[in-house]
Amino acid sequence: MPRDVFRRRDTGSLAPTLSGRIGRFLRPDWARADTARRVTAGLLALLALVMLIRDGRGETGEPVVVAARDLTPGHVLAAEDVRTVDRARTEVPGAAVQDQEAAVGRTVSSPVRSGEILTDVRLLGPRLAEAAVGSSDARVVPVRLSDSGLAELIREGDRVDVLTVGRARDVDASQPTVATVLASGATVVLVASEHPSAGRRDPVVMLALPAPAASAVAAASLTDAITVTLH
Structure with a gap:
């Protein structure tokens, strides 16, 4: 009789209870956890290396033209005004100037700081007009x-209306002057600095x-006085 009891107790101990299963599930497997941490650390190190290599290639693979000193609107670029540097692709704006020789001789349309990347809208040209007018x-x-x-x-960047001022035609000279709007909503892209040696002091504005x-304004400027009103 005692032997049967002992046998039943021994057999029952081999069958795991519900609490035993839960305890075994919650008990950490330290060897397996340590291996997982090592694998994760290795993957993170590999990812960091890939990103470093990619960034390094970007910095050396994108030559752009930058201002060698502060530039003012109306300045005609000379060779000493610009230089070519390498920048990361993420730092290069759209339509950046990449040919230094092509930049020389162009006119600056807005203030440019030393080290700033030159773009098509910083220089007078068709792209500047397109960007200004849309x-x-x-x-x-x-x-x-x-x-x-x-x-x-x-x-x-100012918006102006262009007017011509003259006496009304087909009326006598006693009539007051009248203003005719030639264009509305013109964008100022450059205010040219005065050059006393040129012999004329009337300022030139590029619109x-x-x-x-533009054709109507250009034609009227040949014969009539031109002025603008600001928005």
């Missing part, structure tokens, strides 16, 4: 203002306009 059919037209003091109030309006 249309591929855009032109930049120079306008010589009749009021020299007005140019001191205008800055690059971006759609092609038809």
Whole structure:
């Protein structure tokens, strides 16, 4: 009888209970956890190495033209004004200038800080007119203002209306002068600095306009006084 009891007790101990199974599940397997940590650390190190190599390639693979010193609007770029450097691809803006020789001789359209990457909208050209007007059919037209003091109030990026002032035709000379709006919403892309040696002190303003309006303004500027009003 005692032997049967002992046998039943021994057999029962081999069958795991519910609490025993839960305890075994919750008990950590230290060897397996240590291996998992080592594998994870290795994968993270490999990922960091891949990112480092990728960033290194980006920094040396994208040559761009930058300003060698501070530049002012209206300045014509010379060879000593620009230099070529390598920048990471993530730092290079769209339409960045990458040919240093092509940049020389271009006119700066807005202030540029030393080390700043030159782009197409920083230089006078078709892309600047397109960006200013928002249309591929855009032109930049120079306008010589009749009021020299007005140019001191205008800055690059201002929106203006272009007017011509003259006496009404087909009426007598006693009639007052009348203003005709030649173009509305023109964008100022450059206010040219005065050059006393040029013999004329009337300031020149470069305006971006759609092609038809630019042609009308250019034609009127040959014979009539031109002024602008600011928005």
